[in-house]
Amino acid sequence: MNDHVSPTPLEDRLRATLAAAAPADTGVEAGLDDLRSRLDGVTVVPLRRSAPPARGPRRRMQLTAAAVVMALAAIGAGLVLGSGGGSEERVDADRPATTRSVSDTPPVRPEDAAWYLPVDLPPGWTLSGISVDYRDVEGSGACPCRTTAWTSPDKTLVTMVGTSTANATFAGLEDLAGELEPVALGGGIEGRIGQVRIPGAEEGTGAWVVGWIEDGAGRSINLAGQSKDAAVAVAKRLAVDLDGPPADGWTVLSDVTRPGGVGSFDTVDIGFITPSGARVGYQLAPSGFGDLPFGYVTPQRHQPEGQGQPLLRFDFPARSFEEQDLDTPAVTVLAGTWVGADVVLGASNQEASDVQTDSPAFDEMLTLAASLQPASAEEWAAFLDTLPGGQASLGERVPRTGAVADLVRRPGEDLGD
Amino acid sequence: MVRLATLLVGDPAVAEEVVQDAFVRLHHHLDRTERPGAYLRTTVVNLCRNQRRHQAVVAKHPPPRPLDAPPPELPSELSPVWLALDTLPQRQRQALVLRFYLDLPDPEIAELLGARPGTVRSLISRGLATLQEVLKP
Numbered sequence: 001m002n003d004h005v006s007p008t009p010l011e012d013r014l015r016a017t018l019a020a021a022a023p024a025d026t027g028v029e030a031g032l033d034d035l036r037s038r039l040d041g042v043t044v045v046p047l048r049r050s051a052p053p054a055r056g057p058r059r060r061m062q063l064t065a066a067a068v069v070m071a072l073a074a075i076g077a078g079l080v081l082g083s084g085g086g087s088e089e090r091v092d093a094d095r096p097a098t099t100r101s102v103s104d105t106p107p108v109r110p111e112d113a114a115w116y117l118p119v120d121l122p123p124g125w126t127l128s129g130i131s132v133d134y135r136d137v138e139g140s141g142a143c144p145c146r147t148t149a150w151t152s153p154d155k156t157l158v159t160m161v162g163t164s165t166a167n168a169t170f171a172g173l174e175d176l177a178g179e180l181e182p183v184a185l186g187g188g189i190e191g192r193i194g195q196v197r198i199p200g201a202e203e204g205t206g207a208w209v210v211g212w213i214e215d216g217a218g219r220s221i222n223l224a225g226q227s228k229d230a231a232v233a234v235a236k237r238l239a240v241d242l243d244g245p246p247a248d249g250w251t252v253l254s255d256v257t258r259p260g261g262v263g264s265f266d267t268v269d270i271g272f273i274t275p276s277g278a279r280v281g282y283q284l285a286p287s288g289f290g291d292l293p294f295g296y297v298t299p300q301r302h303q304p305e306g307q308g309q310p311l312l313r314f315d316f317p318a319r320s321f322e323e324q325d326l327d328t329p330a331v332t333v334l335a336g337t338w339v340g341a342d343v344v345l346g347a348s349n350q351e352a353s354d355v356q357t358d359s360p361a362f363d364e365m366l367t368l369a370a371s372l373q374p375a376s377a378e379e380w381a382a383f384l385d386t387l388p389g390g391q392a393s394l395g396e397r398v399p400r401t402g403a404v405a406d407l408v409r410r411p412g413e414d415l416g417d
Numbered sequence: 418m419v420r421l422a423t424l425l426v427g428d429p430a431v432a433e434e435v436v437q438d439a440f441v442r443l444h445h446h447l448d449r450t451e452r453p454g455a456y457l458r459t460t461v462v463n464l465c466r467n468q469r470r471h472q473a474v475v476a477k478h479p480p481p482r483p484l485d486a487p488p489p490e491l492p493s494e495l496s497p498v499w500l501a502l503d504t505l506p507q508r509q510r511q512a513l514v515l516r517f518y519l520d521l522p523d524p525e526i527a528e529l530l531g532a533r534p535g536t537v538r539s540l541i542s543r544g545l546a547t548l549q550e551v552l553k554p
Binding site for chain 1: 420463464492494495498502517518545548549552
C-alpha cells in the first residue's frame, strides 16, 4: 500500500494520533438539540419586505426584519430570527397584497438583480447561516463553453456541450463510455460514438454519447433511453445547426454559456431551518457557473406562483450502487438560470442527506423557491446589517457589496494555498 | 467521512457541514459518475481545502470567534503530534491524513489532491520532516 517496508516511530505515532483524534461522536446532534431548546418559546418572525412597485423610477426597497439572536451552537454561527419588539408581525405600509401572481411580478432589470433574497416567508423559518464556497474551474481554457438541453414531446432529453477547444473532447467521452467507434456525421465531420451505462440505474439502462470536432472546437451530445441510430441522427442534425433543435418538435429547456477567462469563482449558500426542522437552502453562483444537474433525468419546467423567473425541477429516482454498497433515495433539486445569477435549491433533513419528494421539507423547498426575489447590492448589504454583530459576524469571504456576477476570478487571482 | 473531514479541517462542527454539503452535491452529479463513493470522498477533500483557505483568511483578520473547537483530548504522548500537524501547510496535512489515517496509496492520494504521485511522495516526505523538526525535544 505504501513505500515503507516498516513504519518509522514517527509514522506510528502519527497514525495513532489520527486514529485517536478522529471523532466517534461529532457532538453536532447535541448542538442541534441545544439550538432547538433555545428556540422553544422564541417567536420567529420572518423576513418581510415591501414588494417592488410597478416598473418606473428605480424602486426603493425597505427591508424589515425582527430582532435577531445569535445562536451559540456546535453547528456554527447560527442566526435566529426572534421577536424583537413584542409584535409578531411588522407591516410595511407600502406592502401590497401578500399573494402575488407571476403576471404581477415586474420584469427583472439586470441592474436590479445583484442578489436574490426570500420575501414573505411564512412564520417558523430560521436563517441558519450564510457561507461561501471556493470553486476551481477545471479546464478553464475550454471556455467560453455552451451547454444546451432540449426535450422532446415524449420527455426525451438530449444535452449538448460545446467547448472552445477540442483537446479533451474524445478523452472525456472515453472516460464515460470506454471505447468509442467512429461515425460519419456528414459534411466531412467524423465523430465518435460510445455507450454509457447510467450509474445506479437498472441493468440495461444506458445512454449514447457522440462527440465531434468542428473548426477546432469540441462538441458532444448525450442522449438517454434511445437507440444508437437516434443518437447518430441527433448528432448529424446538430453538426449542421448547433442551435438545434435536434429534431422537429423538440424545445429548449436550458441554454447556458459559461464565459472564458475564469480560473475560480465563489458560490454563496444561504440556509434555513424550516418549520418541519429540515434544512432548506439555496445557492447563488455567477451566471454560467451554477450546479445545474443535467445528466440523464429530464427536468420539468417549474413555475411557482409569485416566482417570475424560470426553474427546472429535477426528480432523481432512487439509485443503488452495488459496487460501492451505496443506496440513494429519490431526491428533487430545483435549478434555474436567472438574471444575474444561477440558482439551485436543495434540502436535507436531520436524518438523511436528502429529502424525499413526499416530505414536508419538499413543500418547504417549493415555498422558498417561490419567495426568492431580486435584490440590489444595497438591499443585500442592508440584509447583512440586520444580523447581530452586523457584517462582522459573518465569515470573511461572505461578500458585502457588489453582485453575484462579481464572484469570479481570473486565473492567477486565486487565494492560493 | 465525517472523521476524515474532521482530521482535515480540525473542527467537528465544520466537518459535519462539509460532509452534508458533499452529499447534496453528489446528487447533482449522480448521473455522471460510476463511483459515487470516490466522488463523495473527492468532494469532501475539496470542500475541506476550501474551508482551510477560509480559515487562513480569517486568521489574518480575526473577528471574535466564540465557536473555535477545542482540540481533541489525546494521550499526552500524542497531543504534541496533533498540534504539530496543525502547523503544516494544508496540502502536506491532507497528504499525511490520507496516507496515515485512510492508508491510501500514492496514486489515489494524487487523484484526490489533483497532484502527481511524485508530488504526493514529496508532500508526505516534507510533512514528516517538518513534524520531526517540530517534535524535537
